[in-house]
């Protein structure tokens with residue numbers, strides 16, 4: 001039985017990951033400070049004797065004997081990471097230092113949940129891992145983007161300097177149950193607005209595209225990445241299927257049976273025009289991994305989750 005630490009385990013992705021790791025027969029320690037995560041996401045796991053919940057802020061050192069660490073702690077949506085940008089940076093940077101120090105000490109394998117935001121507003125499309133990105137270092141999104149870029153640097157330096165067994169994944173837009181209704185991300189925004197019968201807000205003219213990955217596909221990719229030998233990444237995990245915001249809005253309105261209309265608002269600063277992962281490397285290194293869940297298939301349980309909230 002492996003002892004696995006999941007930081008940010010009470011969040012959207014972390015809660016799904018904890019559930020899957022338990023199903024596979026592991027001991028799971030879920031660490032979270034509940035900044036954006038919620039107990040409700042993991043309350044159904046509390047009676048499982050192999051699950052432990054720890055309230056802890058990752059910017060402070062944490063000592064535990066583990067075999068693997070999944071480092072997810074970090075607010076992920078602009079409304080939350082811009083609420084306290086200095087704290088966001090500390091979470092990414094000091095959090096990474098603390099977890100890498102722990103991994104070094106106990107010889108654990110450690111996976112960093114990085115992000116497609118490291119590509120910034122990309123001038124290369126679709127984005128391959130070899131692309132270095134186009135990031136504004138002083139903008140409103142920089143606390144997140146640059147924090148994640150610095151965390152990647154730390155991961156690679158601990159690997160080169162101290163031989164820490166590191167894995168870096170770059171997650172593209174992911175959706176599913178346990179997302180917060182107030183996180184301002186496009187999928188949750190649209191679903192909540194449609195269910196309330198409010199107009200769906202599109203920022204810009206709606207022609208900007210995004211790719212949407214269902215959370216189960218991501219978790220599968222994370223577990224496969226953790227199991228790789230002699231491969232640090234970074235590797236993109238995302239769904240290459242591209243949709244414009246306008247298309248997504250129309251699908252959500254249809255699937256919720258809502259009478260909502262679509263309204264347009266000005267584009268926020270540094271909002272990328274296009275985002276689409278190139279997943280060639282993931283397919284090659286992760287035993288043919290690729291997203292299996294189609295957008296409408298994944299939206300169904302997600303809409304149900306929001307309806308029941």
Ligand SMILES: NC(=O)c1ccc[n+]([C@@H]2O[C@H](COP(=O)([O-])OP(=O)(O)OC[C@H]3O[C@@H](n4cnc5c(N)ncnc54)[C@H](O)[C@@H]3O)[C@@H](O)[C@H]2O)c1
Pocket residue numbers: 007008009010011012013014031032033034035036037038056057058059071072073074075076077091113114115116170171172173174175
């Ligand atoms: N959801 C996506 O589409 C997406 C895309 C790219 C990258 N990611 C990354 O995946 C990870 C998980 O994202 P998510 O969507 O589940 O977001 P989330 O906000 O639901 O989860 C983040 C979790 O980290 C916890 N946390 C924040 N600061 C902390 C701190 N200082 N100490 C301890 N815990 C702390 C939060 O309470 C929350 O439970 C994040 O690192 C995020 O950057 C997510």
